[in-house]
Amino acid sequence: EVQLVQSGAEVKKPGESLKISCKGSGYSFTSYWIGWVRQMPGKGLEWMGIIYPGDSDTRYSPSFQGQVTISADKSISTAYLQWSSLKASDTAMYYCARQDWNHVYPFDYWGQGTLVTVSS
Amino acid sequence: EIVMTQSPATLSVSPGERATLSCRASQSVSSNLAWYQQKPGQAPRLLIYGASTRATGIPARFSGSGSGTEFTLTISSLQSEDFAVYYCQQYNNWPSLTFGGGTKVEIK
Numbered sequence: 001e002v003q004l005v006q007s008g009a010e011v012k013k014p015g016e017s018l019k020i021s022c023k024g025s026g027y028s029f030t031s032y033w034i035g036w037v038r039q040m041p042g043k044g045l046e047w048m049g050i051i052y053p054g055d056s057d058t059r060y061s062p063s064f065q066g067q068v069t070i071s072a073d074k075s076i077s078t079a080y081l082q083w084s085s086l087k088a089s090d091t092a093m094y095y096c097a098r099q100d101w102n103h104v105y106p107f108d109y110w111g112q113g114t115l116v117t118v119s120s
Numbered sequence: 121e122i123v124m125t126q127s128p129a130t131l132s133v134s135p136g137e138r139a140t141l142s143c144r145a146s147q148s149v150s151s152n153l154a155w156y157q158q159k160p161g162q163a164p165r166l167l168i169y170g171a172s173t174r175a176t177g178i179p180a181r182f183s184g185s186g187s188g189t190e191f192t193l194t195i196s197s198l199q200s201e202d203f204a205v206y207y208c209q210q211y212n213n214w215p216s217l218t219f220g221g222g223t224k225v226e227i228k
Contacts, residue, residue, distance in 0.1 A: 035217065037164075037219075044207065044219060044220070044221045044222045045156075045158075045164065045207055045209075045219040045222075046219065047209075047216070047217040047218060047219065050215055050217070059215035061216065062121070095164070097164075099211075099217075103211060103214045103215075105169055105170075105211075106152075106154035106166060106169050106209055106211045106217075107154075107156075107164075107166065107209075107217075108166050108169075108175065110163040110164055110165070111163065112163055113163050
């Protein structure tokens, strides 16, 4: 069974750093892209970026380039999304999702989401 | 960047009735269009890909159509579990994978 399991909810202060994770199982982790999607409170879905764990090829949405860093450790089938200095506006639910290597299909499996709250 | 526009923002429908949701792309995305369903407190779920192909396990009452810039998701007879928010997403202009703003389907 394909699963993407994300790390738990986080409460941070502005200026702090954070790294959240997404662990894949039930499939070949290095053969699919992992994307990250933001959902601010009461709002829609925003694509942030995507990584291919097989070779760490990473692409970012222009809206998020320079704001976050996406990485992966294929030895433990885990992708990451990290911030070096959080802002209150980073408060949101963050989802990871899987896409086929040739991007013929959309996101077919999603993680359960990680809620990030940034507040002083 | 391709902009995806969904309409209406909210759709009020009675159980058993038909719901028709629209999604428009600012430029052609061929048939590389997906629909997702999101219920409160849950992650999105893939319903339709390739504009018209149902994902595994999706009931036949969900159907998608369209190509190019105009797309439609139809729910033929709304069940109680179908009241949710629906998003379209283009994946033609990879790696840009833009979503529409969503349509909330609520009980009338």
